[in-house]
Each structure stands twice: as structure tokens, then as C-alpha cells.
Amino acid sequence: MKNGCEMRAFIISRMISRYPVLADRIRKRMRHLLQKKWEISDDFLKSEASKKALEDQKIEGIDDPVSKESADRWNDRVREHLRQMTDYYFACHFPLSTAIKIVDNMKFVNLQLQEMIDMEDTPFELQDKVDQLKKGKGGETDNEDAELEHLKVNMIRNFISERLEFIGIAKKFFTFNDLQEIKARIIGSGKIGGKAAGLLLAYAMLQRAKERDETVPEVSIPACYYLGSDVFYQFFEENEALFFQVQKYKSVEHVEKEYGTLKKKIAHYQFPPSVTIKLSNLLNKFKGMPMVVRSSSLLEDNVQTSFAGKYESVFVSNSGRPEENLSEMLSAIKTVYASVFSPDVIIYRKEKNLVDYDEKMAVLIQNVVGSHRDGMFAPFIAGVGFSLNMFKWSPRINEEDGLLRVVLGLGTRAVGRVGNDYARLVPLTDPTLRPEKSPAELTRYAQKQVDMLNLEKRVVETIPMASAEQLLRRDEISMAMSLIKDGYLSDSWFSRSPDDRAIVTLNGVLKGTFPGEYHQVLQLLREGYGIHVDTEFAVDYDSKTGKMNIFLLQCRPLAQSIHLAPVSIPNPGNKEDILFKAVGITPCGIVTGLRYIVWVDPAAYLRLPDEHLRREVGSAVGLLNRKLPRKSFVMFGPGRWGTLDVKLGVNVRYGDINNCAVLVELAEKEGGFSSDVSYGTHFYLDLIEANIFPLSIFLDDPATEFNSGFVRNATNRLTDLLPDHGELTEVLQVVDLEKENPGKRLSIYMSLRRGRSMGVLEES
Numbered sequence: 172m173k174n175g176c177e178m179r180a181f182i183i184s185r186m187i188s189r190y191p192v193l194a195d196r197i198r199k200r201m202r203h204l205l206q207k208k209w210e211i212s213d214d215f216l217k218s219e220a221s222k223k224a225l226e227d228q229k230i231e232g233i234d235d236p237v238s239k240e241s242a243d244r245w246n247d248r249v250r251e252h253l254r255q256m257t258d259y260y261f262a263c264h265f266p267l268s269t270a271i272k273i274v275d276n277m278k279f280v281n282l283q284l285q286e287m288i289d290m291e292d293t294p295f296e297l298q299d300k301v302d303q304l305k306k307g308k309g310g311e312t313d314n315e316d317a318e319l320e321h322l323k324v325n326m327i328r329n330f331i332s333e334r335l336e337f338i339g340i341a342k343k344f345f346t347f348n349d350l351q352e353i354k355a356r357i358i359g360s361g362k363i364g365g366k367a368a369g370l371l372l373a374y375a376m377l378q379r380a381k382e383r384d385e386t387v388p389e390v391s392i393p394a395c396y397y398l399g400s401d402v403f404y405q406f407f408e409e410n411e412a413l414f415f416q417v418q419k420y421k422s423v424e425h426v427e428k429e430y431g432t433l434k435k436k437i438a439h440y441q442f443p444p445s446v447t448i449k450l451s452n453l454l455n456k457f458k459g460m461p462m463v464v465r466s467s468s469l470l471e472d473n474v475q476t477s478f479a480g481k482y483e484s485v486f487v488s489n490s491g492r493p494e495e496n497l498s499e500m501l502s503a504i505k506t507v508y509a510s511v512f513s514p515d516v517i518i519y520r521k522e523k524n525l526v527d528y529d530e531k532m533a534v535l536i537q538n539v540v541g542s543h544r545d546g547m548f549a550p551f552i553a554g555v556g557f558s559l560n561m562f563k564w565s566p567r568i569n570e571e572d573g574l575l576r577v578v579l580g581l582g583t584r585a586v587g588r589v590g591n592d593y594a595r596l597v598p599l600t601d602p603t604l605r606p607e608k609s610p611a612e613l614t615r616y617a618q619k620q621v622d623m624l625n626l627e628k629r630v631v632e633t634i635p636m637a638s639a640e641q642l643l644r645r646d647e648i649s650m651a652m653s654l655i656k657d658g659y660l661s662d663s664w665f666s667r668s669p670d671d672r673a674i675v676t677l678n679g680v681l682k683g684t685f686p687g688e689y690h691q692v693l694q695l696l697r698e699g700y701g702i703h704v705d706t707e708f709a710v711d712y713d714s715k716t717g718k719m720n721i722f723l724l725q726c727r728p729l730a731q732s733i734h735l736a737p738v739s740i741p742n743p744g745n746k747e748d749i750l751f752k753a754v755g756i757t758p759c760g761i762v763t764g765l766r767y768i769v770w771v772d773p774a775a776y777l778r779l780p781d782e783h784l785r786r787e788v789g790s791a792v793g794l795l796n797r798k799l800p801r802k803s804f805v806m807f808g809p810g811r812w813g814t815l816d817v818k819l820g821v822n823v824r825y826g827d828i829n830n831c832a833v834l835v836e837l838a839e840k841e842g843g844f845s846s847d848v849s850y851g852t853h854f855y856l857d858l859i860e861a862n863i864f865p866l867s868i869f870l871d872d873p874a875t876e877f878n879s880g881f882v883r884n885a886t887n888r889l890t891d892l893l894p895d896h897g898e899l900t901e902v903l904q905v906v907d908l909e910k911e912n913p914g915k916r917l918s919i920y921m922s923l924r925r926g927r928s929m930g931v932l933e934e935s
Contacts, residue, residue: 175262175411175413176259176262176263177259177262178262178413178416179262179263179267179270179408179413180255180258180259180261180262180263181416182262182267182404182408182416183258183261183262183267183270184254184255184258185529186270186271186274186401186404187258187274189333190274193274194254197273197274198253198254198257198258200273200276201257201258201261201270201273202216202257204261204265204269204273205257205260205261205264208264209264211260211264216253216256216257216260217249217253219252219256220249220250220252220253220255220256221249221252223252223255223256224245224248224249224252227248227252228240228248266408266409267404267405267408267409268405268408268409268443271360271401271404271405272360274360274401275360275401320342323342323345323347323350324338324342326347326350326354327341327342327345327350329362330353330354330357330361330362330363330399331350331353331362331363331368331371332362332365332368332469333362337368337372340372340699340700340701341368341372341375344372344375344376344378344379344699345371345372345375346375349371349375353371353397356395356396356397357396357397357398357399358396358397358398358399358402358446358449358450358453359398359399359401359402359405359445359446359449360399360401360402361399361400361401361402361403361531361533362399362400362469362531362533363397363399363400363467363533363535364397364400364466364467364468364469364471364531364532364533364534364535365467365468365469365470365471365727366465366466366467366468366471366535366725366727367395367397367467367533367535368467369725369726369727370392370395370535370723370724370725370726371392371395372699372726373696373699373704373706373723373726374390374392374723376695376696376699376700377390377692377695377696377723380695387691387695388688388689388691388692388721389721390692390721390722390723391720391721391722391723392722392723392724393537393538393539393540393722393724394457394537394538395535395536395537396453396535396536396537397467397533397534397535397536398446398450398504398533398534398536399533400469400531400532400533401531402442402443402446402533402534403508403511403531403532403533404531405443406440406442406443406508407440409441409443410440410441412436412437412440415511415512418433418512418517419512419517419520419526419530420526423514423517423518423797423826426512426514426517427514430512430513430514433509433512434506434509437505437508437509438502438505438509440505442501442504447497447501450497450500450501451493451497453536454487454489454493454496454497454500455493457489457538458489458493458496459489459490460489460538460539461486461487461488461489461490461538461539461541461548461624461626462486462487462489462500462536462537462538462539463484463485463486463487463536463537463538463539464484464485464486464487464500464503464504464506464507464534464535464536465484465507465534465535465536465537466482466483466484466507466510466532466534466535467532467533467534467535468482468511468530468531468532468533469530469531469532469533470520470525470528470530471727481510481513481515481516481519481825482507482510482511482513482516482532483506483507483509483510484507485502485503485506485507486503486539486624486630486631487499487500487503487629488548488624488625488626488629490626490627490629491629499629504534507532507534508532511530511532514824514826515824515825515826518825518826518829519825519829522829522861537724539624540553540709540710540711540722540724541581541624541709541711542711543626544623544642544643545641545642546625546626546627547623547624547625547626547632547634547642548623548624548626549580549581549621549622549623549624549642550580550581550582550709550710550711550722551579551643551647551651551710551711551712551719552577552578552579552580552651552677552680552709552710553577553578553580553581553582553585553707553708553709553710553724554575554576554577554578554582554585554594554707554708555575555576555582555585555586555705555706555707555708556573556574556575556576556689556692556693556705556706556707556708557573557574557575557693557703557704557705557706557729558571558573558693558694558696558697558703558704558729559571559573559574559703559729560572560573560574560598560599560600561574561758561759561923562574562596562756562923563923563924563926564606564755564756564926565598565604565606566924567600567601567604568598568600568601568604569600572598572599572600572690573598573599573690573693573694574596574597574598574599575595575596575597575599575602575686575689576594576595576596576597577594577595577597577677577680578594578595578618578621578622579618579621579639579643579651579675579677580621580622580623580639581621581622581623581624581631581709582707582708582709582724583622583631584618584620584621584622585707586707592618592619592620593616593617593618593619594618595618595675595676595677595681597677597681597686599686599689599690599693602681602682602686603678603681603682606756610655610658610659610660613655613660613674613676614655614672614674617674617675617676618636618675619635619636619675620633620634620635620636620639621633621634621636621639623639623642636673636675640652640673644712644714646712646714646717647712647714648664648673649664649679650677650678650679650680650683650712651675651676651677651679651680652673652674652675652676653673653674653676653678654667654671654672654673654674655671655672655673655674656668656671660676662676662678662679680719683719684719685710685719685721688719688721689708689721692706692721692723693706696726700728702728702729703728703729704726704727704728704729705726705727705728705729706723706724706725706726706727707723707724707725707726708721708722708723708724709722709724710722737759737922737924738759738760738761738920738921738922738923738925739920739922740920740922740925740927740928740929741920741929741931743931743933748915748931748932748933749876749878749929749930749931749932750877750878750881750882750917750930750931750932751868751875751876751877751878751928751929751930752874752875752876752927752928752929753866753868753869753872753874753875753876753877753927753928753929754872754874754875754926754927755867755868755869755872755926756867756926757866757867757921757922757923757926757927757928758864758865758866758921758923759921759922759923759924760864760921761918761919761920761921762805762832762833762864762918762919763916763918763933764803764916764918764935765803765804765805765832765833765908765916765917765918765919766800766803766804766907766908766909766916766917767799767803767804767805767905767906767907767908768804768805768807768882768885768904768905768906768908768917769792769795769799769804769805769806769807769831769903769904769905770807770808770882770903770904770905770906771788771792771806771807771808771809771821771902771903772809772883772901772902772903772904773808773809773810773837773839773870775901775902776788776808776809776821776902777809779902782817782818785817785818785821785822786817786822787899788821788899788902788903789817789821789822789823789827790827791889791893791896791899791903792806792808792821792823792827792828792903793823793824793826793827793828794892794893794896795889795892795893795905796826796827796828796829796830796831797830798892798893799830799892799905801830802830802831802832802862803832804830804831804832805831805832805833805834805835805917805919805930806828806831806833806834806835807835807837807882808820808821808834808835808836808837809821809836809837809839810836810837810838811836812828812834812836812854813828813854820836825854825861828858828863829861829863831863832862832863832864833863833864833866833919834858834863834864834865834866835866835867835868836865836866836867836868837868837870838867838868838869838870838871839869839870839871840871864919864921866919866921866928868928882904882906883904885904885906885911886906886907886910886911887900887904887905887906888905888906888907888910889903889904889905891905892905908932912932914934914935915932915933915934915935916932916933916935917930917931917932917933918930918931918932918933
């Protein structure tokens with residue numbers, strides 16, 4: 172009991188500390204309830220606080236409290252202990268949910284702006300101004316009105332975000348009506364989290380721009396509702412599962428071992444009735460419309476800590492009986508909550524020094540953008556958009572114009588490395604420009620599968636393009652697909668013959684207004700944030716009007732650990748020191764002082780007889796990642812790192828590669844290994860945030876020189892590091908350059924503008 176009290180008291184103290192103006196009033200209410208229900212009086216608590224204060228004096232060697240300490244100092248001691256005693260006794264006698272309700276009631280009188288006015292003791296004149304704003308009779312352009320700005324900042328801090336850099340931007344764009352609308356859509360109490368905050372701020376930026384200039388593209392967001400961050404604590408407290416406070420401090424091995432069991436436990440926990448009733452009402456309101464449950468942690472979508480792809484997002488079909496829909500929704504939220512304790516999340520938090528941060532997971536609930544398609548549901552196209560293009564494969568491309576990564580159907584295929592499939596990369600300098608040239612290359616790198624929500628099965632289903640084509644409308648097909656006719660690419664569908672092969676090019680979309688409109692959106696968001704941005708979007712096509720309806724789904728600052736300063740490729744005097752020279756799409760930067768090479772041999776990997784052994788290679792790579800000194804090694808491997816299909820490359824998670832300095836993909840047609848330009852996927856963003864350079868080397872390219880013999884002839888140090896993995900020595904090799912070439916280290920030079928890279932041994 173005592174440990175439970177102490178843990179709850181700690182949580183209550185942390186929660187109240189966020190509201191210093193209200194802290195005394197909150198604790199006064201807590202003491203009132205203690206007196207009313209348990210007859211624990213103010214006098215008793217003050218007496219206990221005085222005893223603790225006397226004990227403090229003795230510890231500090233104050234043997235004469237009257238003469239050696241002032242009355243003010245003594246009163247400060249007693250007040251501090253009274254706060255602690257209030258929190259402790261309340262934690263021992265009431266559930267955490269009661270404390271949350273007290274805080275909630277102090278913060279909010281009702282869903283109107285009056286709640287903040289009352290809290291801040293705002294003068295009548297300011298109340299009148301706000302009432303005028305609510306009725307549309309006043310403006311919000313008086314920057315000298317400090318009281319009004321103060322009110323807006325406090326509203327943002329109370330239920331959106333306390334991050335100062337966010338508040339500084341948000342107060343310029345959110346109107347009071349915006350804030351009132353957001354608050355009205357919060358279920359429970361607490362904040363709406365980083366993902367929701369970023370989306371709503373971006374939408375406010377675009378709305379304000381549209382008010383100034385009618386030519387700004389029309390952009391919408393899905394209907395959004397928010398499960399407040401305090402519900403996360405309430406959920407675990409009411410299920411007597413306070414373990415969640417200590418899970419993050421366990422070793423990675425323990426976290427990995429316990430995660431599966433923990434997910435099963437959480438799946439059986441119950442939500443408070445007040446939450447389930449509101450969620451049920453929400454589902455009934457949008458009955459028949461699919462929804463998506465997305466994480467919106469207070470830690471998410473910050474500069475350099477986006478948590479991209481770390482937490483779960485779950486689709487809810489909302490197509491069955493009310494009780495089935497509610498069960499599906501609650502299960503989805505539990506899945507999001509459970510992902511807080513996943514190994515990748517905890518490794519990421521430790522790496523970013525966020526372990527001690529008090530995690531609170533809010534949830535963003537949105538309508539899925541799209542149309543019903545014969546039992547399926549999906550938008551026409553979706554993807555990710557960046558205001559900065561860090562893959563310049565042509566001198567015609569201006570990095571500042573940005574880049575899109577677009578797919579047919581749900582955007583899940585745009586943000587993940589999924590099988591042997593590809594998204595369309597769109598440089599907004601010239602949307603029709605692409606790295607592939609010949610029809611054969613266009614066919615090879617075209618999207619071959621589409622993700623859609625199967626409403627009957629209640630799952631996201633991946634379907635072949637031939638089946639997806641049957642679910643697209645005729646005008647959508649003509650905009651999304653082209654024909655290979657007699658060895659040539661044609662965008663005309665008027666004379667299709669049985670021998671013509673249809674492939675996804677999105678040429679019709681990219682020749683229309685959409686790329687220009689989204690380019691303008693990205694530039695407006697970049698101006699608003701003051702930095703480059705990373706967005707997610709979906710587009711639903713209206714056949715009646717011919718309009719591409721753009722929906723913004725997410726917006727966050729773009730991670731840019733890798734710089735864009737010009738890099739000069741060296742000309743080594745000793746050619747034997749060159750490990751590789753390559754031409755093609757490359758990031759920009761220089762990495763020096765690499766002592767170790769981790770090498771997954773493409774030919775040996777291809778010869779592995781079964782999937783289990785290939786997964787063992789990925790696991791061993793993860794162990795090496797933890798053993799070797801951080802940023803002292805480069806990893807080379809066949810095909811796609813991080814792929815789910817082990818036939819296409821090495822299956823690894825973030826925690827398996829986060830300590831390396833450069834991650835190299837070796838593409839080779841003979842082995843069937845290809846390297847995907849995965850810019851925009853969550854895996855790629857992981858690399859950027861971890862300051863890992865992703866590099867592709869096409870071994871079949873005549874311009875590529877690779878001295879693989881140097882690696883294969885070197886002594887393999889794998890069993891020195893992993894004694895139990897001797898069976899993998901043919902496929903997995905570790906080269907220690909200090910042992911092979913004493914005094915030399917590997918340097919890797921990468922020039923984005925020249926499209927060249929080189930690995931060379933240099934004196935350390």
C-alpha cells in the first residue's frame with residue numbers, strides 16, 4: 172500500500188506542478204475532500220507538517236529553532252511539507268482519477284472561453300473583448316493588447332502545448348474560435364499531444380494565409396477528436412498498473428523480453444465509463460465512416476525528436492454493430508498506449524535523453540480520408556511532402572522547392588519500407604522529372620500494390636495493382652496509370668490493346684494543378700514555422716467537379732542532422748586505399764575515423780536456405796550495434812536495410828542500427844537486391860535524426876568501383892564480439908581496421924550536388 176501511495180503522490184505532485192497559479196487552490200480542495208470523507212482535518216495535516224519541519228531543522232543542526240531561523244523561513248518549511256502531506260494522504264485515500272478531476276474542474280468551468288477568464292481573474296473589459304471576438308465583432312490584430320495575448324497563451328499552455336518554441340509561433344495563428352473548437356473536441360482532460368498540435372497549427376497557418384490571399388490553395392483536415400493526455404494516467408491507475416512508471420528504466424533486454432506479455436495485459440484493461448460513453452457517442456456520430464487512432468504523445472513531433480513511426484496508429488472500420496465498433500476503438504487505443512513501452516520507443520528515448528521525461532500519451536482520432544470502393548475504403552492518392560529536397564539527382568532540381576513521395580491508396584506504403592514496391596518521388600522543381608529513364612526502369616520502380624481498408628475484415632489489406640485498378644474510377648485510372656505500348660510509355664488510354672501493360676506513374680496527377688498547390692502549401696508552412704517541414708497528406712478526387720481535394724494529415728519540423736554544405740571528393744595518392752567509388756543519389760556529408768566495417772555479404776546472404784537464418788543475421792547485426800563503440804563503424808548490406816521481407820534485404824529495427832555512422836545498401840541485379848530511395852519513410856527519418864548517413868551503392872553500375880576483396884580477405888572478428896554466432900561467419904563479417912591497417916581509419920565522402928561518394932583509408 173505504501174509504495175502505491177508514494178507512486179500516486181509523486182504523480183499528483185508532478186501534475187499539480189504544471190499549474191503553479193492553481194496549485195494552492197487544488198490542494199485546498201483536496202484537503203476539503205480528506206476532511207469531508209475521511210475526517211483528516213487541516214489541523215492534523217498542519218501538525219504533521221510542523222513535525223516534519225522540526226525534523227529538517229535537526230538534520231541541518233539547528234538546535235535553537237527560535238533564534239537561529241526566521242519566521243519566514245520556518246513558514247516556508249511548513250508550507251512545503253503541508254503540500255507533500257496533502258499529496259501523500261490524498262494519494263492513500265483517493266484514486267488518481269479523483270485528483271485529475273479536481274485539476275480539471277479548477278482549469279475548466281465549461282467548454283467556453285469563460286473558463287480561462289475565470290481562472291485568470293480577467294477584468295470585465297477583457298471579458299467583453301473576448302465576447303466580441305467570439306461573436307465576430309472584433310479583430311485580433313492589436314499586438315499591443317498584452318492581456319489578450321496573455322489569455323491566448325494560457326489557453327494554448329493548458330490544453331495544447333507548453334513548449335515555448337511552439338507557443339511563440341502558435342499565438343500568432345490560433346484565433347480564440349480555433350481554441351474554443353479544439354477544446355470542445357477533447358475527451359477527458361489534459362493536452363492533445365504533439366502530433367495533434369502540429370497538425371492544428373499548420374491548418375491555422377493555412378487558414379490565416381487564405382484569409383489574406385484568396386489564391387492560396389484550399390486545404391482541409393479530417394474531422395479530429397482528442398483523447399486527453401491525462402486519460403493515459405487514469406487508465407493505468409484505475410487498472411492498478413502503476414508499473415508503467417518504471418518500465419522505461421529497465422535494460423533493453425528486459426524491455427524486449429517483457430513487451431509481448433505487457434501488450435497482452437494492457438489489452439484486458441478497462442477504460443473509465445466516462446471515456447467509453449464519449450467514444451461510443453463519437454462512433455455513432457460518424458457511423459459507417461472509417462476512423463484512424465493515432466498516437467499524439469507530448470514528446471512527439473519536436474525538432475530532432477519526431478518519434479516518426481515509433482508509436483502505433485490503428486485503423487477502425489466503424490462498420491459493424493455499435494458494440495463491435497466500440498470494442499474495435501478501445502482495442503486500437505490500447506494498442507497505441509502499449510506502444511509507449513515498445514523497445515524501439517524506449518531505446519529512442521534513452522538515446523535522446525528523454526527517459527526521465529514524464530511521458531503522457533494523448534490520442535488523435537480522425538476520420539479516414541477517402542471513398543468507399545466496393546467494400547474497401549481508401550483515398551485516391553496519399554503520401555509525404557517535404558519543403559526541403561535532400562535527394563538532388565539532377566542539376567535541374569532546386570533543393571528549396573521540396574519533394575513529395577506519393578502512392579495510390581492509403582499512405583501507409585509511402586511511410587514504410589514495404590516489400591518489393593516503390594513510391595513515386597516528385598521533385599517540386601519539376602514534378603515530371605524522375606531518376607528512372609527507360610520503360611524497363613519505369614516498370615521496375617513503379618508501385619505494384621495498394622493498401623486499402625477492408626471494411627468487412629476490419630484490416631488494412633494490401634492488394635495487387637490489377638485488383639486495385641478494378642476499384643478505381645475511370646478518370647482516376649487515366650490520371651494514375653500509363654501504358655507500355657510497343658516498348659514506349661504512353662499516357663493515352665484511348666487505344667489500349669490486350670498486349671499493353673499498365674503501370675503506375677501518376678503522370679496525369681503530376682501534370683495537373685496538385686504539385687503546384689502543394690508546393691505553395693509547403694512554402695507557407697515553412698514560412699510559418701521558420702524552418703523546413705515534413706508533412707503527410709491524402710487526396711480524394713471528386714469526379715463530378717474534377718477537383719483534387721487536399722487533406723493535411725500531419726505536420727512537424729523536418730529533421731536535418733545531415734548538412735547540405737558542399738563536399739569535395741578527394742583524390743588519394745595510393746589507389747589501394749580506396750574501398751569504393753560510386754555515382755548516384757547520395758546524401759551530403761563527410762564521416763571520418765571509422766574503425767570497424769560490419770559487412771553482410773550479398774552472395775552469402777542470398778545462399779542462406781531459409782528465412783529463419785536471414786532473421787538471425789538481422790538479430791546478430793543488432794547485437795553488434797550494441798557491442799561496438801558508438802559511431803565507430805559503417806554497415807554494408809544487400810538490398811534494403813529495415814525491410815520486412817528478408818528476401819529483399821536485412822530485417823532490422825531502429826535499435827539494431829542506431830549506433831552506426833553510415834548505413835550502406837548494396838544493390839545488385841544478379842542477386843535480386845535493389846536499393847530504394849526511401850527518403851520520406853519512417854526508417855529514413857530515423858537515420859536522419861540519429862545522424863546516420865544512408866548511402867546506396869549500385870554494384871552493377873559501370874561507374875562503381877568496389878574493393879570487396881579487401882573486406883573478404885580481412886580477418887573476421889565476429890566471434891571475438893559474439894562467440895555464440897560462429898555459424899554466421901560466412902555471411903556476417905566484422906573488420907577491425909586497427910588490426911588490418913594499424914594507424915588507418917575509413918573515411919566516407921558524399922557529395923549530394925555531384926552525386927558521388929568515396930570510401931578511403933586515411934591516416935587517423
